[in-house]
Amino acid sequence: MAQVVLKQINKFYDSVHAVKDVNLQIRDKEFVVFVGPSGCGKTTTLRMIAGLEAISSGDISIGGQVVNELAPMDRDIAMVFQNYALYPHMSVFDNMAFGLKMRKFDKSEIVTRVNHAADILGIQELLKRKPRQLSGGQRQRVALGRAIVRHPQVFLFDEPLSNLDAKLRVQMRVELKKLHQRLGTTAVYVTHDQVEAMTLGDRVVVMKDGWVQQVGEPLELYNQPANKFVAGFIGSPAMNFSTVTVTERDGGLTAVNGGMNIVVPPHLVDRLKPHANQQMTLGIRPEDLRVANGSDPAGLSFDSKVEVIEQLGSEILLDVRVGDGTMVASVEPTTRTKIQESLRLAMNPARLHFFDAKTEAAV
Amino acid sequence: MIEGAKWRTWVYFRIPLFLFLLFLLFPFYWMVITSFRPDGELYRPWNAMNYNPFFTLKPTLDHIRYLFEETLFATWLWNTMIIAAASTAISLFCGVLAGYALSRLNFPFAGSLGTGIFITYLVPQTLLFIPLAEIIRNYKLGDTPWSLILTYPTFLIPFCTWLMMGYFKAVPKELEECARIDGASRWQAMLYIIIPVAIPGILSAGIFAFTLSWNEFIYALVFLSSPEQKTVPVGVTSELIRGDVFFWGPLMAGALLGSIPVALVYSFFVEHYVSGLTGSVKG
Numbered sequence: 196m197a198q199v200v201l202k203q204i205n206k207f208y209d210s211v212h213a214v215k216d217v218n219l220q221i222r223d224k225e226f227v228v229f230v231g232p233s234g235c236g237k238t239t240t241l242r243m244i245a246g247l248e249a250i251s252s253g254d255i256s257i258g259g260q261v262v263n264e265l266a267p268m269d270r271d272i273a274m275v276f277q278n279y280a281l282y283p284h285m286s287v288f289d290n291m292a293f294g295l296k297m298r299k300f301d302k303s304e305i306v307t308r309v310n311h312a313a314d315i316l317g318i319q320e321l322l323k324r325k326p327r328q329l330s331g332g333q334r335q336r337v338a339l340g341r342a343i344v345r346h347p348q349v350f351l352f353d354e355p356l357s358n359l360d361a362k363l364r365v366q367m368r369v370e371l372k373k374l375h376q377r378l379g380t381t382a383v384y385v386t387h388d389q390v391e392a393m394t395l396g397d398r399v400v401v402m403k404d405g406w407v408q409q410v411g412e413p414l415e416l417y418n419q420p421a422n423k424f425v426a427g428f429i430g431s432p433a434m435n436f437s438t439v440t441v442t443e444r445d446g447g448l449t450a451v452n453g454g455m456n457i458v459v460p461p462h463l464v465d466r467l468k469p470h471a472n473q474q475m476t477l478g479i480r481p482e483d484l485r486v487a488n489g490s491d492p493a494g495l496s497f498d499s500k501v502e503v504i505e506q507l508g509s510e511i512l513l514d515v516r517v518g519d520g521t522m523v524a525s526v527e528p529t530t531r532t533k534i535q536e537s538l539r540l541a542m543n544p545a546r547l548h549f550f551d552a553k554t555e556a557a558v
Numbered sequence: 559m560i561e562g563a564k565w566r567t568w569v570y571f572r573i574p575l576f577l578f579l580l581f582l583l584f585p586f587y588w589m590v591i592t593s594f595r596p597d598g599e600l601y602r603p604w605n606a607m608n609y610n611p612f613f614t615l616k617p618t619l620d621h622i623r624y625l626f627e628e629t630l631f632a633t634w635l636w637n638t639m640i641i642a643a644a645s646t647a648i649s650l651f652c653g654v655l656a657g658y659a660l661s662r663l664n665f666p667f668a669g670s671l672g673t674g675i676f677i678t679y680l681v682p683q684t685l686l687f688i689p690l691a692e693i694i695r696n697y698k699l700g701d702t703p704w705s706l707i708l709t710y711p712t713f714l715i716p717f718c719t720w721l722m723m724g725y726f727k728a729v730p731k732e733l734e735e736c737a738r739i740d741g742a743s744r745w746q747a748m749l750y751i752i753i754p755v756a757i758p759g760i761l762s763a764g765i766f767a768f769t770l771s772w773n774e775f776i777y778a779l780v781f782l783s784s785p786e787q788k789t790v791p792v793g794v795t796s797e798l799i800r801g802d803v804f805f806w807g808p809l810m811a812g813a814l815l816g817s818i819p820v821a822l823v824y825s826f827f828v829e830h831y832v833s834g835l836t837g838s839v840k841g
């Protein structure tokens with residue numbers, strides 16, 4: 196049973212406050228992904244769990260035991276580094292066996308375990324090679340193998356796929372997911388790639404500037420982002436934001452800006468009432484916009500002018516100008532339109548998001 | 559690499575390289591030719607009839623025989639070897655440990671300590687030998703190999719430390735962190751991971767240290783007095799130059815034989831040595 200609990204974790208580097216009041220319960224067998232922009236404190240958090248970095252304040256426990264003062268070797272964890280950190284002077288076999296040798300395992304046990312791990316990862320024929328004779332993907336596998344031979348309580352990954360090319364990254368992502376399903380070991384994974392976060396994580400922790408913004412299952416983050424930052428970070432292409440003023444009209448609410456007159460759908464009216472006559476940020480994802488047809492109510496559609504057309508095959512991304520702002524819409528691949536043409540777009544009322552203009556929290 | 563027109567490679571590459579080689583190798587050539595040239599040719603005046611300084615038709619081993627039979631050259635070689643090896647070993651040991659500590663352990667003043675060590679390296683030997691002579695006398699080490707084995711590290715340790723610091727800094731720290739997570743103590747991580755990875759750097763430091771102590775002159779001149787204790791550089795110059803008489807043949811033969819061991823050490827390690835200077839470790 197290896198749950199990992201972070202309680203009020205803080206980290207200061209001299210004057211830099213890198214990690215701020217992080218609280219998190221990682222359940223046994225769970226795959227948790229930390230995601231956020233560069234410098235948000237993901238790596239620092241991971242290194243504190245590993246014991247490579249001292250905790251400034253707070254408690255970390257692994258499997259019920261507080262590990263604040265435990266050396267990395269006594270925490271029963273394994274870590275995969277971004278640059279793999281394979282021992283360059285050792286063969287693949289010795290790389291994988293090193294941790295077991297240090298822990299004084301039997302020779303025969305070491306051989307069994309390394310071979311088993313090599314089987315799982317499909318690297319049996321590489322065991323005699325040196326790291327420099329391996330491709331990036333193979334090194335990645337060896338680094339994974341070195342982590343799994345020890346049967347640790349927790350796996351820690353720091354952007355393990357970021358040095359691979361796009362195609363290999365997708366492939367390794369799938370393999371990592373399979374590996375986790377097979378081994379069921381608790382895993383903490385750091386990445387700045389939201390696609391990796393969404394596809395790998397049982398739960399995702401979004402961080403910014405050392406603060407945890409939101410913790411939740413991938414779809415929860417996608418559908419109910421807690422604030423504007425999460426809304427903009429999760430999903431690709433990113434959510435469109437525009438500043439609107441919410442006004443009361445005909446007993447209902449309307450969100451108005453230069454190019455739009457959106458009637459606030461009924462399920463949001465109660466929540467937006469307190470913000471009447473204030474500025475707010477309206478968020479709508481590109482995939483929740485479509486080309487309007489005659490039957491769309493005027494209160495859920497708006498006029499726009501096409502500026503850029505990006506053909507992706509499965510969809511078309513349109514950069515459009517609305518009033519004095521721009522938006523991205525993902526429309527049907529069969530849509531015919533031209534640059535500078537005007538186009539009426541309709542939005543899915545169920546998927547409108549409103550954020551407080553000042554606090555940026557979702558309403 | 560594609561360089562373009564042929565004449566370019568000649569003008570910009572081959573000819574300059576050739577001139578450079580000529581410039582570098584000529585002294586060695588002169589040394590070799592003088593070692594094997596009979597005395598009769600050596601002391602022939604420049605305007606004599608058949609004067610030709612660049613080669614000889616009557617090579618002789620007389621000078622080398624003279625070195626080994628009439629002087630203590632073999633003893634000097636042996637002394638130099640022992641002293642250079644011992645002081646290199648001491649300096650490498652200290653330099654590797656100090657370099658590791660200064661580059662990897664975060665202790666207060668690590669930075670200024672590193673700079674301090676470098677500054678001691680900058681103090682010229684021509685000044686340092688004066689206080690050192692005092693110490694050598696007080697400990698009654700004068701005229702023994704120990705006077706050099708123990709004083710050479712005063713400049714070799716800073717040198718090795720500085721070189722190793724740079725090298726250890728280039729080794730990714732994740733290697734060590736990974737070893738620590740894998741269950742190695744700091745000592746084990748250093749012994750099994752960092753030092754093996756740093757072998758090219760250690761070899762370069764060793765070769766440089768060995769060469770520096772092999773060629774060292776001032777300390778050897780000051781601290782040793784009896785002929786049977788001398789090292790090659792001091793022995794050759796003090797026993798083969800009498801007043802203003804230069805025994806050119808044996809002198810050059812001594813220089814030639816004295817440089818052979820260093821050349822051997824170089825060529826033996828050259829592969830590692832080159833990679834140690836030009837490349838660092840890539841994860």
Ligand SMILES: Nc1ncnc2c1ncn2[C@@H]1O[C@H](COP(=O)(O)OP(=O)(O)OP(=O)(O)O)[C@@H](O)[C@H]1O
Binds near residue numbers: 231234237
């Ligand atoms: N050793 C250090 N000394 C001082 N400041 C540090 C140190 N390591 C990290 N920081 C700071 O702490 C903050 C968090 O860094 P961290 O490495 O955790 O970011 P990250 O989220 O992993 O970013 P990235 O995606 O770029 O890897 C940054 O502002 C960084 O400048």
Ligand SMILES: [Mg+2]
Binds near residue numbers: 238
């Ligand atoms: Mg990082």
